[in-house]
Amino acid sequence: MKAAVLAALALILTASLIPAQAQTPAARTLTMSGQGEVRAAPDSVNLSAGVTSQGVTAAAALATNTTRMQGVFAALKKLGVADKDMQTSNFSVSPLMSDGGNNQAPRVTGYQVNNQVRVRLDDVSKLGAALDALVTAGANQMNGVDFTIKEPAPLLTQARGNAVADAKAKAETYAKAAGVNLGPILSISENEISSPRPMYAPMAMMAKAVPMAAGEESVTAQVSIVWEIH
Numbered sequence: 001m002k003a004a005v006l007a008a009l010a011l012i013l014t015a016s017l018i019p020a021q022a023q024t025p026a027a028r029t030l031t032m033s034g035q036g037e038v039r040a041a042p043d044s045v046n047l048s049a050g051v052t053s054q055g056v057t058a059a060a061a062l063a064t065n066t067t068r069m070q071g072v073f074a075a076l077k078k079l080g081v082a083d084k085d086m087q088t089s090n091f092s093v094s095p096l097m098s099d100g101g102n103n104q105a106p107r108v109t110g111y112q113v114n115n116q117v118r119v120r121l122d123d124v125s126k127l128g129a130a131l132d133a134l135v136t137a138g139a140n141q142m143n144g145v146d147f148t149i150k151e152p153a154p155l156l157t158q159a160r161g162n163a164v165a166d167a168k169a170k171a172e173t174y175a176k177a178a179g180v181n182l183g184p185i186l187s188i189s190e191n192e193i194s195s196p197r198p199m200y201a202p203m204a205m206m207a208k209a210v211p212m213a214a215g216e217e218s219v220t221a222q223v224s225i226v227w228e229i230h
Helices: 002-017 058-078 124-137 153-178
Strands: 029-040 044-055 086-097 108-121 141-148 182-199 216-229
Touching (some): 029 153, 044 058, 044 086, 058 086, 153 182, 153 216
Antiparallel strands (some): 044 108
């Protein structure tokens, strides 16, 4: 019994002499976000145009619309627009109704046909001439002009580099002000990417009769970087 007690006391004494494992302190860090933006002139444009026509009968309205739309497609092909760059985006036939005044029930007075086509032009300088040609050919609906960049990937690469440089510059400023030094980068994450969006600015267009401004497109990237500081 005495021997067992002595053994237990020896174990307790031995354990008390072993130093506790040193805990590694958590690294001090500095987190900073950065944004990069690159602008460039657009090299492609999408537009929507079409014909709205009316007639006493649906057949009459459709016949008028078909003739004008054939002229629209012919004008586009004359400008060099390929078939793959033209796509019908909306087609509808709807009745025209009377207002039902004088206590009379509304009735069909005719029909309206809408036919819209989306067009992509790879040469932005042709936009003014294209709009002029479309109106001359019979298009009476213009529903939007969108400038874009066909290959935004190189711009995005530049924007990402600018975002990292922006974050690093800000981190160095804060570190100097706080009296610390930047250590190794612990992590980099991408927060947000913005695809090309219109940044309108005056820019002369080689237009025949319709003046247009293409402006610039903007690509942006945002990053968040974590540094160890010491």
